[in-house]
Amino acid sequence: MAALELDGIVRRFGDTTAVADVSLRTERNDFLVLLGPSGCGKTTLLRMIAGLLSPTEGRILVDGQDVTTLPPRERDLAMVFQNYALYPHLTVERNLGFGLSVRRTGKEELRRRVDEVAELLDLGPLLRRRPKELSGGQRQRVALGRAMVREPRAFLMDEPLSNLDAKLRASTRTRLISLHRRLDTTFVYVTHDQIDAMTMATKVAVLNHGRIEQFGTPVEIYDEPASAFVAGFMGAPPMNLIPAELGTGPDDGLVLRAPDLEIPLPYRGDPGVREVLVGIRPEHLATAPAGELRGRVDIVENLGSEEIAECEIGGARVSVRGARPIGIAPGDHTTLSVRPEHVHLFARQSGRRLSWEPEPASLLVP
Ligand SMILES: Nc1ncnc2c1ncn2[C@@H]1O[C@H](COP(=O)(O)OP(=O)(O)O)[C@@H](O)[C@H]1O
Ligand SMILES: [Mg+2]
Incomplete structure (x- = not known):
């Protein structure tokens, strides 16, 4: 049984459609991120799961129970x-216990x-303090603790780390990962x-x-x-997306072509689609004497252990990531x-991924 199931959720506000037909299922123990x-x-989606807002259409199930109207x-x-x-x-201690005391939980149970x-x-060490005597990260932990005291079926969190500085974000992430392991409960984040x-x-729903x-x-x-949307959203810097034409070369092999770019692919046959976006992650590009891409280096950014070079290739901006020193200069x-297995293809019109089917040899165009 799914711990959480969203079935055809739609939410409109007047003419605005904030959520358009979202369906997904997660298992108990999943850490679901809505990204x-x-x-x-x-x-809007999280508020509907919480019950703070009703969906215009669709159903929400928790542990198999339809909670849409609860x-x-x-x-x-x-x-x-x-x-x-x-x-x-209220002190931290009273803040933590508040949700339980109003539910008439016994004193000992509350203490425990x-x-x-x-x-x-x-x-x-902070139990006697009041919220104004706490740092941002400490307040965040109290808010989380207050939710945990109730031992709910799932935790719902809306950008809980966005007010924290980079270092605290990193340590709070680690804490959330280990909490999730120990609590055996669904997280929706x-x-x-x-x-x-x-x-x-453990599962990500990328929304657009x-x-x-x-x-x-x-x-x-x-x-x-x-x-292409997902490719450009995940990764820092994100995947490079370069407009190119998909055509055929000698002996029917497929070739990607753009100004200053020619990448032969280990596929044959009729590509079906010509206008594509070539996707290459910055870490999958490397300088080589006879490479498939030619460009000029604009900037090299030093990250300590690695460097990122920003290049211009036939009018497109392309990031290259490698161990320092990367070996090229502005x-x-x-x-x-790039190795062919690291080349992603997207239809330029729809943005959807194109995948290669070896038997029978064909490019799948969604
Ligand atoms: N109460 C509301 N009334 C009208 N429009 C809303 C309301 N809440 C959200 N929206 C609109 O719905 C869309 C999604 O908003 P929201 O769920 O807050 O996005 P996110 O959390 O991803 O930034 C936005 O266009 C927003 O303006
Ligand atoms: Mg929001």
Whole structure:
């Protein structure tokens, strides 16, 4: 049985369609990340799961139970908000226990759960403090702890790390990963940050204009993006996307051609589509004497262990990533090489991924 199932969810606000036909299923134990740019419908979707907003169409099931029309308190889910929403006049301890005391949990049970959560989140030394005496990261932990004390069926989080600095974000990610392992509960986590998705998710739904562009594991989404949109969203710097023509070369082999680019592919036959986007991850390009791409280096950025060179290739901007020193300098004319298995193809018109079917040899055009 799916822990969470969204079935044909649509939400309109007047003329705006914030969420357009979203369906997905997750298992218990999944850490689901809803990923996408600002305005793509992430918060709207999460609020519908929480019960704070009703869908215009579709059904929401939790552990097989249809909760679409249930009020939030009957769904047994915990929502952790971006702006923490702690009670300023209560101590950390009272904030943690608040959700339980109003539900008339026994004193001892309350104590046990608050202590357990304080221990898990390292809040022990802070129990007597009030929210204004805490740092941003500490407040964030209290907000999370307050949700955990209730032992809900799932945790719902809307950009919970966005107010934290880079270092604290990284350490909080690690903490969330280990919490998720220990709690054995579904997490649904909304973010526009692809690093959050890569590091924490077991499943990612990439959203664009209220629709799922791709649903899969972080590795599937990184290694086989279903569309140019997903390819350009995952990775920093993202996948290079270069407009090219797909044609045939000598003995019917397929060849990609663009100004200063000619990549022979190990495929034969009629390509079916000519106008494509060639996708190459920055780490899959390397300088080589007889490379398939020729360009000029504009900038080289030093990241410490690696360098990223920004090049211009036939009018397109292309990033190349490699161990430092990368061996090229601004102003250099260089040639770059890519292995054919690292070349992704997308139809230029629709943006959808093209995949190669060896038997019978054909390019699958969705
Ligand atoms: N209460 C509302 N009334 C009207 N439009 C809304 C409302 N809530 C969200 N929207 C619109 O729905 C779209 C998705 O918003 P939202 O879910 O907040 O996106 P995200 O969280 O991905 O940034 C946006 O175009 C937003 O303006
Ligand atoms: Mg939002």
